[in-house]
Amino acid sequence: MSKKNILTGIKPTGTPHIGNYLGAIKPALKDMHNSDNNYKLFVADYHAHTTVKDAKLFQEYVYEIAATWLACGLDPDKVTFYAQVDVPELFELTWLLSCHTPKGDLNRAHAYKALVQENIDKGNKDPDHGVNMGLFTYPLLMAADILLFDTNLVPVGKDQIQHVEIARSIASRINALYKTEVLVEPESLVVDEVAVVPGLDGRKMSKSYDNTIPLFCSEKRLKKLVNRITSDSSAADAPKDPDSSLVFKYYQLFASKDESKAFREELMKGISWGVAKAQLFEKINDEIKGPREIYNNLMENKEQIDKLLQAGAIKARAVAVENMKRIRKQLLGY
Numbered sequence: 607m608s609k610k611n612i613l614t615g616i617k618p619t620g621t622p623h624i625g626n627y628l629g630a631i632k633p634a635l636k637d638m639h640n641s642d643n644n645y646k647l648f649v650a651d652y653h654a655h656t657t658v659k660d661a662k663l664f665q666e667y668v669y670e671i672a673a674t675w676l677a678c679g680l681d682p683d684k685v686t687f688y689a690q691v692d693v694p695e696l697f698e699l700t701w702l703l704s705c706h707t708p709k710g711d712l713n714r715a716h717a718y719k720a721l722v723q724e725n726i727d728k729g730n731k732d733p734d735h736g737v738n739m740g741l742f743t744y745p746l747l748m749a750a751d752i753l754l755f756d757t758n759l760v761p762v763g764k765d766q767i768q769h770v771e772i773a774r775s776i777a778s779r780i781n782a783l784y785k786t787e788v789l790v791e792p793e794s795l796v797v798d799e800v801a802v803v804p805g806l807d808g809r810k811m812s813k814s815y816d817n818t819i820p821l822f823c824s825e826k827r828l829k830k831l832v833n834r835i836t837s838d839s840s841a842a843d844a845p846k847d848p849d850s851s852l853v854f855k856y857y858q859l860f861a862s863k864d865e866s867k868a869f870r871e872e873l874m875k876g877i878s879w880g881v882a883k884a885q886l887f888e889k890i891n892d893e894i895k896g897p898r899e900i901y902n903n904l905m906e907n908k909e910q911i912d913k914l915l916q917a918g919a920i921k922a923r924a925v926a927v928e929n930m931k932r933i934r935k936q937l938l939g940y
Contacts, residue, residue: 610643610758612795615650615751618667619658622674623818624890625803625811628859631678633797634761638685646755646922647675649689649915652696652747656740669904672911674821677901682914690751692919695926699750700743702937706780707746715745716768749773752792754926759795770794780937788936803859806834808852822901825891832856832887842878853882860889 614634622631638645651668658664668689680687690696712718718741722733745768752760752773760770770792777789802810805817812818819831836852848854848870858866873882904911934940 611646611756611790612641612643612759612761613646613648613752613755613757614761615648615653615748616671616675617650618654618664618671620667620813621670622821623811623813624821625805625818626674627678627821627894628803631675635675635679637761639679639681643759644686645684646686646688646757647680648687648693648751648922650751652690653744656738656744669908669911672915673901673904676904676911676914677822677897679897682918686918686921687914688918688922689915692915693754693922693926695923695930696747696750696754698930699754699933700747702933703749703753703776703780704743704746706783707776711772711775712742712745715742715772716765717744718742745769745772749776753777753789754929755922756790756925756929757792758790760792761795761797763797767794767796784936786936788933804852804855806831806836808836819890821894822898825895828891829887832883832890835883835886837879837883840879842880843876845876846873846879846882848873853879853886857886857889860886860893865889 634647638647649668649671651664654664654667658667672687672689675687676682718737721737721741725733725735748769749772752770753776760773762770771794774791774793777791780788781791805811805815806819807815807817809815809817819828823831835856838846838850840846846854851873854866854870854873857869861869869882869885872885
């Protein structure tokens with residue numbers, strides 16, 4: 607069986623939190639490192655520029671995302687790890703793809719439609735108010751990300767399938783027009799739904815709710831945030847219901863089945879929330895203290911991140927340059 611080309615992009619738009627780690631980073635790394643396929647993981651920096659306009663903040667986000675994945679165990683020898691900015695062929699291909707894409711396809715893109723609907727709901731006279739062309743043509747750059755590397759499979763959640771469908775549609779249209787396989791037609795690899803990681807208040811962990819636990823905050827801050835997790839007002843020695851306990855839900859995300867069983871029994875016997883939260887802090891901290899140290903070292907020595915991204919870019923461009931030569935020849939004749 608031939609190896610598959612699998613590609614994943616990560617957009618640097620904020621400091622990663624525990625929800626990102628449990629819901630995306632940890633399961634993705636497990637798949638990448640246990641696979642014999644050709645995995646590419648890239649920092650989608652140009653995608654982020656549709657919303658992040660502060661250059662200093664933008665650069666910091668890029669470093670934070672790269673350092674996070676590396677600290678969590680990403681092995682650059684097993685995965686081609688690079689940033690969009692270092693592969694200029696992506697932007698040439700984006701233009702060529704735009705010349706083969708009906709505007710109607712982009713009109714139907716979910717992100718664009720959502721903003722238009724929001725303007726309509728607000729009564730704005732211009733339905734395109736606040737829409738920049740980067741956001742409108744976002745699916746084209748994403749298609750280039752996928753198609754430039756002859757990608758076979760793109761791991762996505764159900765809400766992201768449309769991006770792969772657009773890339774596949776563009777590839778199919780070009781292949782039919784030129785009567786040859788100019789571009790590999792990619793497929794979605796729908797990832798299993800992961801449990802929604804709750805925030806400090808029980809809602810989904812999200813920066814917009816201000817209920818997140820930053821992945822690599824200090825031990826002191828982590829302890830304070832864990833102590834903020836919502837719990838009921840039962841007496842210190844009263845039995846606690848694990849199934850309705852947010853503290854227990856968090857504990858399960860970091861503990862083994864046996865550890866969770868023992869913690870459940872302690873809650874039912876009546877340990878205080880203070881003791882329970884102290885145990886939860888230790889469980890979370892035990893898992894992330896090693897990666898936190900690596901992360902802090904990388905952020906203090908960003909040249910290490912630059913070096914690894916550049917090494918990944920060399921590997922990525924070796925493929926991109928050759929593929930772009932072929933595509934250019936087939937579409938333009940030279």
